[in-house]
Amino acid sequence: MNLESMNRQAETEFTLAPSIRRHLKLAGAFELVGGVGAPVGFVCYHRFATADFRPGPLEAIEFLALFLLGVMVPRMIFRFLVGAKCPAPDCRGRAFPKGANPVIYVCKSCKRSFPTEPPEQEDGCLTRPPDSTRSGPHKSTH
Numbered sequence: 001m002n003l004e005s006m007n008r009q010a011e012t013e014f015t016l017a018p019s020i021r022r023h024l025k026l027a028g029a030f031e032l033v034g035g036v037g038a039p040v041g042f043v044c045y046h047r048f049a050t051a052d053f054r055p056g057p058l059e060a061i062e063f064l065a066l067f068l069l070g071v072m073v074p075r076m077i078f079r080f081l082v083g084a085k086c087p088a089p090d091c092r093g094r095a096f097p098k099g100a101n102p103v104i105y106v107c108k109s110c111k112r113s114f115p116t117e118p119p120e121q122e123d124g125c126l127t128r129p130p131d132s133t134r135s136g137p138h139k140s141t142h
């Protein structure tokens with residue numbers, strides 16, 4: 001009971017939209033499958049194609065290239081083609097990840113952005129409070 005409420009409290013500090021979380025998980029899974037699958041498939045292909053397969057420096061480069069391709073291709077597909085469902089309740093658009101570290105999902109329809117990581121704490125204080133009551137001195141009234 002206590003533990004549950006503590007968890008909930010921690011979650012309220014920063015929540016990642018379920019659709020974005022799912023998209024991140026799926027993209028990560030495909031990157032893993034591609035990163036492992038492409039080089040392993042390459043080795044298997046050589047093993048079956050040539051009876052006497054001896055990995056040399058060229059194969060090592062190919063192996064590395066396939067690993068990178070296996071990771072990058074799914075990442076690009078998820079980044080530019082798939083996208084996550086926009087977490088905004090009144091929007092049916094798709095949010096695509098932008099940038100890196102942290103990745104921010106930006107919706108194509110409503111242009112809202114959804115960071116995947118909590119905002120960085122700078123100088124010990126969180127993001128500036130958006131209180132409109134504190135009007136600037138430059139605000140002139142006629």
Ligand SMILES: [Zn+2]
Pocket residue numbers: 086087088091092093094107108109110111112
């Ligand atoms: Zn949207």
